[in-house]
Amino acid sequence: MTEKELILTNLLECSRHELYFKNKPLSKEQERELSKILKLRCAGVPLQYILGFSEFMGIKFKVDKRALIPRPETEILVETAIKYVSSIPACGGTGKYQVSSKNILDIGTGSGCIAVSLAKFLPNSKITAVDISQKALEIARENAGLNGIADQIEFMQSDLFSKFEIPALPVGRRISNFDIIVSNPPYICSDEIKKLPKEVQYEPKLALDGGCDGLNYYRRLIKESPSFLGEGGLLIMELGIGQLEQVKNISEQSKRFIFIEAIKDYNKINRVIVLRRDRENG
Ligand code: GLN
Secondary structure, eight states, rough: HHHHHHHHHHHHTTHHHHHHHHHOOOOOHHHHHHHHHHHHTTTTHHHHHHHHHETTTTTEEOOTTTOOOOHHHHHHHHHHHHHHHSBBBBOOOOOOOOOOOEEEEEESSSHHHHHHHHHHTOOOOOOOEEEEHHHHHHHHHHHHHHTTTTGGEEEEEEOOOTSSOOOSSSOOOOOEEEEEEEEEOOOBBBGGGSSSOOOOOGGGGGGOOOOTTSHHHHHHHHGGGGGGEEEEEEEEEEOOOOHHHHHHHHHHTTSSEEEEEEEEOSSSSSEEEEEEETTTTT
């Protein structure tokens, strides 16, 4: 829907179809509300923050300034994780591919859009969702509740893995904590943030700022995640524009992961990277 359609369908509480085919005039109250919305929009407040919701993977999410607004590109990250879970043969498998039960960790969950949609689309999976921001966790919990999957997600306040205990078993006998770790980390270079559109300035800096080269969180995720991934476990991350080669380099230097694939978004930008924990070195 266009912004205009989103505003009007929301005000009139009607569908897009009804907007065009039913003659629904605005009441005085709705006109006043419309003026308020337009004022905020002209000031650059993102429409999703004004309306208080956003759609992601066909699911409605509550959004406000406590967390980043879900982006359509991030749906590719979710779709990739779903694809891998669905194509891993179930344990003791008969060779049949089926959606098996997986342990998935979402690092930097923000609004919870990734964790909640994974829980919805992979009802057998158990999701752990982590964020450094208590405020983000509040809204993520609200979204889990609103979507009826709160019992499938465990929320945790942690700066990446800082609150996790490293399993003390030797390599090879390690308990596989997670089958998949997904993350849409902050990946914008610190200096670039103020050059972004004014809408983005209303979003939490913490969710955007990836340090002076934008790669801080990839370094940390690649270094710290092998201890929490089962053998052959996957690290699936969203990438910023032009970051694929740099992130591949960080991964190669770590010698902990094998590069599996990169997936492009609708603008042909490499948007998602899939790494597998190396059995030999991990
Ligand atoms: N995709 C967001 C943007 O371009 C950034 C999200 C992030 O840093 N992970 O505004």
